Amino acid sequence: MNINAPRGTADILPKESQKWQYVENKIKGICETYHFDEIRTPLFEHTEVFARGVGESTDIVQKEMYTFLDRGGRSLTLRPEGTAAVTRAFVQNKLFGDPNQPVKLYYFMQMFRYERPQHGRMRQLNQFGVEVMGSEDPAVDAEVIDLAMTVYRELGLSSLKLVINSLGDKESRKNYRDALIKHFTPHKEELCKDCQSRLEQNPLRILDCKVDREHPAMKTAPSILEYLNDESKEYFEQVKAYLDVMGIEYVVDPNLVRGLDYYNHTAFEIMSEAEGFGAITTLAGGGRYNGLVEQLGGPNTPGMGFGMGMERLLLALEAENVEIPLDDQLDCYLVAMGENVKKEAVRIVHELRKNGIQVDQDYQGRKFKAQFKAADRYKAKFVLVLGEDELKNRVVNVKNMATGEQTEVPLDQLVTTMKENLLGGVGHE
Incomplete structure (x- = not known):
């Protein structure tokens, strides 16, 4: 009989739990300062929420979801990410009708992804995230990025790298999609099976492939920045200007596309550059997702947010030798x-x-x-x-x-x- 914790899961014992509580309380305080409110959603959703919200062509939907039928024959899925779940709650509870707009939400959630467990990447993982719904202001994008950077800075991390990009609006993204199909089609048979199917479904995902990252066609692929229309260029310039005003350093990476279908305009990742942190350096990632609310049955409502892995945050603190103050004395x-x-x-x-x-x-x-x-x-x-x-x-x-x-x-x-x-x-x- 195997009574050990399932592969890809871990017990958080009392001494470690104290560290989690400290970090979570610190983050909650920052969210309150930024005037975000907490939301809690069910551990599982109807599978369609993630299939439609995250995207049929994504690895999450195709390979990583824990999906099962309940006794009524309904297909349910343990949530693999937070944005689609929060968006469903936003639509169902008609938060778009709240007089206070935009709606600014944060969450702490357990996620479930069936993937190969690695250092800091579990099958049951814990994530902190924020979502802002109801504003197309580029200042919202900058505020969300600022909040994420503030969390890391306030907890004591310094070896950080912020990477940003623009995926443009629907028109820009469509033009770029056509350009990628044209570029990669001659090399289709040389790509991995996943990328061969992505070429028709969502060619932007090819740029995010770990298998084909060294393929010569990757290095010569067109840049999204070449296909941004004037409106998208202006939007991106405003986001960068707001980050500059706040003194937040960043690097523009045209190959940053993020792994989910719902992103457009701003996309970003925050990485650890701490020595010995490991090969997977990404700590947090997110972006703008105008169109997601409509996909889940709501009105036209723009959104912006990110997800931050708590396990990876704690590993980054350990890598930078940040001591978490713990009061382990009994009165x-x-x-x-x-x-x-x-x-x-x-x-x-x-x-x-x-x-x-x-x-x-x-x-x-x-x-x-x-x-x-x-x-x-x-x-x-x-x-x-x-x-x-x-x-x-x-x-x-x-x-x-x-x-x-x-x-x-x-x-x-x-x-x-x-x-x-x-x-x-x-x-x-």
Whole structure:
């Protein structure tokens, strides 16, 4: 019997979980500063949401989705990415009718992709992302990129590279698509099977192929920037101008196309340049997706967003030796000894917790010395000692573990005393 975690998944144990909580709370604070609100969507959607939203020709839809039939014969899919799911929720709940536009959303989601597990790339992965729906302003594109860069900077990363490109509007993208078909058709038989099918379905995806990346035709492929119409060029120039104003450095890469069908205009990726980070350097990616809301049954609504892998973020912090501040000290540990003491110990712990003070006690029936050792392992700031004599005298012996100082505190003053000594008069929030 195999009871290990399935391949491509991992347990996040308590010490690691503390790091996740710190990073997530930091990101939430940044999102609040940028006036984004959290959205939570179901773990699975009707398969059509991703087939239509992400694109039939993408690797995600063709190869990577966990799809199953429910008992009613309906095809459902564990979400492989967040944008289509958020867009479905936007349409279904008529958020396009909200008087406050654009709608600015962020999410933390678990995603599922059936692919070969690699360092920092799992089959069950965690992602932070944002979506802005309801504005065609290029300043939104710059704001979304700025938010992503701010997350990394605020967490302490410095070895970063921002790459941007424009995929143009529908007209520009169609002209570029025709040019790519014309360019790659003579080399069709030399390309991998995936790219042979992409040539007709979505030739932009050929540029993103990992198998054919060294093919000579890749190096001579036309650039999207050569096919941008005047409106698309102006849009891209405005995005770059806003990034310049904010002092955000970037590199324009004409080959950056992103892997999903719904992108147009701005596309971007943020990469780690930290030494030893690994071959897969992309930390986050996103772009503008005008047209996606209509594909899922909503009105004409422009959108812009990105997805950021949480596992890869934590690996990048590790690669740059960024220490995540963790408070692993316990405020109080109650050492209780004696047959008649247990009830009072339970009451004391309950009262302290009600007042926001972090406290724990022994549940193993250990001796006095072993309980003190447990307090040391928990790095308790204070040890509260309650024995038969203390109970008789209605006091608790309070020991400051940093100084060794011990004080007898009346039971009815314990909460007040611990608040003053520990927390400056207030409890843990």
